[in-house]
Amino acid sequence: MADADGMKAVNARVSATWRNLTLLALGQAFWPLFVFVCLFLSAALVGLFDRVEPAIGAVMTLVVFVGSAILLFRGLRRYRPPTRAEASERLDRQSDLRPLTSLADRPADPTRGAQRLWASHRARLMAELKNLRPPSLSAAWKALDPFLLRAILPLAVVAFAVLASSQAPGRVLRALSPDYGALVGADDMVVEAWITPPEHTGRAPIFLKPGLEGVRVPKGSEVTLRTEAPSAPRLVLKGKKRHSQAFVATPDGAYEAKAKVMEDTRLSVDWWGERAAWKLLASPDDPPTARFVAIPSIGTQDRIEFTWGATDDYGVKTLELAISLREPNPAAPAAEDRVSVPLPGVTPTEGADTVQLDLTRHRWAGLPVNVRLIATDGAGQEGTSETVPFILPEKLFLEPVARVAQEVRVTVLREPREYAEQPTNEQALQQDALNTNAANRLATAPPDVQKAALMLDAVTLHGERYMPDIAAFLTFRTAEGILRAAGSKAEADAIDPLLWALALKSEYGSSADALRRLEAARRALEQALRDGASEEEIKRRMEAFRDAANNYLAAKMAEAMANGLDAPPSNEDGQAAAGGPNLGGQDFEDMLQALQDLTETGATDQARQLLSDITNMLQNLEFQKGSGSGKGMPGMPGQNADNEDEPLPPEEQELTDAMKRLSDILREQRELNDDTLAQERGERPSQGSEQPGEGAEPGEQAGTQPGQQPGGAEPGGDQQAGNGSQPGDTPGAGAGEGDQADTDQAGTGPGSRPSNETLAERQARLGELVEKFAREQGLGETGVPGENALEGHVDSDALADIRDAQRRAQGALEQGNERAAAREQERATQLLSDQSSSLASTLDAMREARTGDRSAGDSTDPLGRNANGGGNNGDNVNIPDAGERQRAKDILDELRRRYNDADDEEEREYLRRLLERF
Known part of the structure; x- marks a missing residue:
């Protein structure tokens, strides 16, 4: 056991x-490599490789x-x-006994004495082994590493x-994998990258700068990369999957690559290493939502009316009513029709509106249907509202011809089946053969089409004898021929x-064609x-709408005169509206001009x-038969609502005359404001602002009937205003004719100003008219009530404010400050308009109290204006004034x-998008 230990x-x-x-052997063989590697690691860790040039x-x-x-290799x-x-x-070698070698010996003498001697010798060797120690080799190491680098370098x-x-x-990794492309000039390669969001998002392009991380872009955006390199780089996209593609050479010698970003993606450009990289985060595009705020109902003129609401993160592109x-x-069974619903603006992100749709021409008009709203965004995603039951309104046709036309029409349109295939007849292809199958196409028609053809055949049987309208008969025969062919x-x-x-012509007469053109x-x-068309296209369609409106007015006037209207009603601007383009007077022309200005400025x-508003006003146009005295329409100023031959009470007549005078001043103040704005822009003041008849005989304007009062008064009304007053009447009553004639003869009244007046002189003359108006109504020059003032009817403070604004405008014009003058003129115009509205309301209340008819105050002329003589101040239709429209034009021009002057590409892109939207 001891020997084993x-x-x-x-x-x-x-x-x-x-x-x-x-x-020691490793040190002697690989000592230079060890020192070399330690020096490299030290240089890498201190950042030496990051501080030098990439090459x-x-x-x-x-x-x-x-x-x-x-x-x-040398070490190996x-x-x-x-x-x-x-x-x-x-x-x-450390012991002279050589214990390791001696222990391997065996005794040569096997005798007992020799064995005892060997055992003693072995014990001595084992004791010597305990004195042996592994050599330190310090001398060899000192000779190999005299400076102890084997310890200093690892510690460093x-x-x-x-x-x-x-x-x-990171430093070691960058040192081990440097930019080898720098050796061939790759470090000088510039990569331009930009993101083009989908068009429906309305967002501007995003330019990617080096080092950007976490750039959020809309889903579906297109990334474009462009660079110049000796050869084509590769574009690497790392999302859920890795995808790479090569750049494509462009005609100008560069390389370009494009890709769609549909998810979170890391974008990198590789050419002898990674040249550029970005992390893009894709924002999801949620589908739109649509809902009925108010369920569909039947509105005016058999239209379907409802209130809708729709939202989308980037804007609703289209909204449709699915039927x-x-x-x-x-x-x-799955038949569905979609009707476009107009949107209030270009792709609104959140919108709600009340609309009226004319679906009386729809094939299912009069039938119970289910309706729902479908909103679609720019990416084509759809959002659907709840389904609502409804009965589509249908147009009521009373004329027999119209009813037959409608019945035949819906019979064909409601048939969902197609024609059957024509049977082949090879014999018909031979010479002189008759193809009877092709000649009888109606036999392959669906049942309802055949039924409609039979109905037309029955209606037109000897129709030339019984139909009073030969045009209707020929139309039916033409329709039958279409079905048979x-x-x-x-x-x-x-x-x-x-x-x-x-059907429309038979039921509603000739104005139906004009109405269809107006609606189209x-x-x-x-x-x-809504679609943001070009300026030229909007201007062209605006002219078409203006022509259609004038044609519709002419058709309605001709129809009214054919039905017994004695004479065209005169408008309050003094222009005879004989069915021509000026029907409705200056107010209607102002509406059309304001509409044109709004279209030009992008509002x-x-x-x-x-x-x-204009279309609804025209569609509601109704003319009434007069009394034969040329008074025009009932309810106009100067007429008694109860008895047209009975003069108005003195107080009402006085208010009516005051409103006429105030309306004339208001109209010329507006014209002066427009001319001031024109002069400020460096344009010549419009000569069209001069009233017709300038230079004519006093008291008589071009286009007015003999005896008609300038300013738009009816002949009959003037007789009541001038002759119906008695000597004892309140001063101011009857002033609508005599005083106006005196004013015109003096050359200072509206409508007869000298053609060579300056703007300041015109403003001064209007101020004198306001002062004269105040004196005629029993007010002092400064607005202090006199003895005969109409208490509560004419606001003296308002007249004083009007005169103050006019004086300020006159002073600004004399100093050549048209901008300040225009502001004061706008203020005077607004005050005049408010005063006119106040007098109109007072007159309505008087008539209602006298007649007991609550609808007296709501009487309107054919253009939807107040028929109480106060003139239309634009309250019913929101028309921006000329100053606001001009400022909008100036902003658009700027x-x-x-x-055109911008040099920066981002600024030009921003301005371009503004111009496209407006």
């Missing part, structure tokens, strides 16, 4: 000696790799590993690693516009405003609202100028 100790000492010899760093790393390979050649025999010999590496802290792995039959035809359902549906036009022009203009929401 001793041998274990001997083996341990031999192993330790072998390890020391092996370490120098790449060369240094290459030198390290090449040098390390050479030293490693020089390395001689020691054996255990060498270790035993080195250990055994550890110290530098501690100082570098968390940056140590399906509650009890569908078995042949088409049709070879498909689409061809059969061509009878729709033909029969619909016949309105839809075209509204579509252009699409206001333009669409005004367009809707945007265009800055766009």
